[in-house]
Amino acid sequence: MTHDTSGVPALRADRLGKRYGHTWGLRDCTFEVPQGSIVGLVGPNGAGKTTLLALTVGLLAPSEGEVAVLGSPSRANTPQTLARVSYLAQDHPLYRGFTVADTFRFGRSLNPSWDSGLAEARMAALGIPLGRKVRSLSGGQQAQVALTLALAKRAPVLLLDEPVASLDPIARLDFMRDVLAASAEMGLTVIIASHVIAELERFCDWLLVINGGRLQVAGAVDDLLAGHAVLTVPREAAGGSLPGRVIERTDSDRHSTLLVAAASDAVAAAARAPGWAAESAGFEQMVLAYLRRPPVAAVPVGTAGTAVAS
Amino acid sequence: MIWVTWRQHRVQALLMAGVFVFIAVYALAFGLWARSVFNSDDLGSCLARSGGVDCAATITSFLREFNRGPALPLNLLLFTIPGILGAVVGGPLLGQELERGTWQLAWSQTVPRTRWLVTKLGLITAALIAFGVAVTAVMTWAWGPLDQVSIRLQPPPFNFEGVALACSVLCGFGLALLAGLLLRNTIGGMVAGYFAWEVPFIATTLVTGPLNLFSATTTVDCAGAACAAASTNSTPPVTGHLGDLVTGVTRAGGHLVVSYLPASAFWPLQFTVGAIYLAVGLAAAGTAVWLLHRRTT
DSSP: OOSOOTTSOSEEEEEEEEEETTEEEEEEEEEEEOTTOEEEEEOOTTSSHHHHHHHHHTSSOOSEEEEEETTEEGGGOOHHHHTTEEEEOTTOOOOTTSBHHHHHHHHHHHOTTOOHHHHHHHHHHHTOOTTSBGGGSOHHHHHHHHHHHHHTTTOSEEEEESTTTTSOHHHHHHHHHHHHHHHHHHTOEEEEEESOHHHHHHHOSEEEEEETTEEEEEEEHHHHHHTEEEEEEEGGGTTSOOSSEEEEEEEOSSEEEEEEEOOHHHHHHHTTSTTOEEEEOOHHHHHHHHHHSOGGGOOOTTSTTSOOOO | OHHHHHHHHHHHHHHHHHHHHHHHHHHHHHHHHHHHHHHHTTHHHHHHHHTTGGGHHHHHHHHHHHHTGGGHHHHHHHHHHHHHHHHHHHHHHHHHHHHHTTHHHHTTSSSOHHHHHHHHHHHHHHHHHHHHHHHHHHHHHHTHHHHHHSOOSSTTTGGGSTTHHHHHHHHHHHHHHHHHHHHTOHHHHHHHHHHHHHHHHHHHHHHHTTTOTTOEEEEEEOOHHHHHHOOTTOSSOTTSOTTOEEEEEEEETTEEEEEEEOGGGHHHHHHHHHHHHHHHHHHHHHHHHHHHHHOOO
């Protein structure tokens, strides 16, 4: 690192947008992620997750706004900006004709901070011979080689795009355990793009929900859970005065179930009314509520309960 | 980067080496044979004595013997090989990375993608120039006996002497590089690159053919039967100098008005052809570097 980056957000996006022809792959994205977070980047397929990651690496140039890693805009695409991020792309691409040793020599040739010891120790621990051709490895082993290539780059920010999508259940668990262990040991900030919400709940402490190219909600998981509640109210009351913003509404014959973004004391006060009940929102329930919202109704970032960390 | 470039392109490097060895072995046999016939026909002393006038029939049969049969496979190969090799090396460079998704690997390391590409282009260009120069050297040697009694201003041997072959390979390389980037596909890049290369290739055949650049006119005195027999195909040419390419002969009284390309037009023509190839190749490669640098799509 050429200058001190302590206290600087690991990621900062400011009105970030990327246009593909006439359509926006990503638009008006503003958020910050503190260093050391394990971030779940959630959204359906085509939501803009990969675009956001590619912009963060600098593989794409933004059409508007910018994204900075540890204070340096990725658009610059210099050795300094590239050294700050490791990227494991979707389907973990590798040169299939290379041996594992070739793959690591590739990493060493292109990265001054390359950690040969880490790469070789991981392969030894996983029982993957360095002399094997990549194409002869199993899908799980290829994912591990690709992860090792990313880790041995020794970048402080690790971006993973659907890292376990192509793996079987056992390999998924092993892989995620490895990611978490390595990131704890190396003090990494990790951004994991996924549409498997249940998996993210277990290890993410920060959440970015994106849909239709728009950021729906961003923040620390604990803050978000505290700032959301599920209210059950008489149906005729659902259209009236409520303690917060309604994210999702489900009506039955006599009652409405509302997922609201509201301060917990306001929810508690409202729940004292006859016929009203409140309970805390679950992680998956909250994420799904945001994903079901039509993308055009993107939440203005900075409103109660969805505030950007500052 | 040097190791990475070598590791990713070593199959193509070996292919180029193989093509060179094939050409070199063929050229060696061809050159030795041509030399032995040249000597047994005593053409060297005839040229020194009379500039070829005394042995016109021998020269014609010597050229017929070598320009047809044994040279034919070599000529066909040398006509197509620059475009094919350029396409085979250039098409996958970006096309395969984009097709297989490995661009996300290649350009997310600590080397910026523009530097990655420019370094690769530099190393591969050096290798292609080495290949072009080596092939040109062995073919120029092999064709030596024919060059002494024939015209070098048209292919063959114009396409594999001087700078034409190396520049042609580079042109094919640049075009296939760009095609691979635009089509995001290896095979597509190679095929499109090869057909795109046909355009400057055809342009250069116009330069050495119908355009008659660097042509000159001269007047030659003649008398009687020699005058009546004079034609564009006379051996030696009516200009009296082996190597001149006569394009027109008009009789005017006791002399001939001759339009021709002097043998000395070889290098001006070579540089014109080389410049066409290099301009096209550089424009294509430059466009590819620029597109990759911007990377807004």
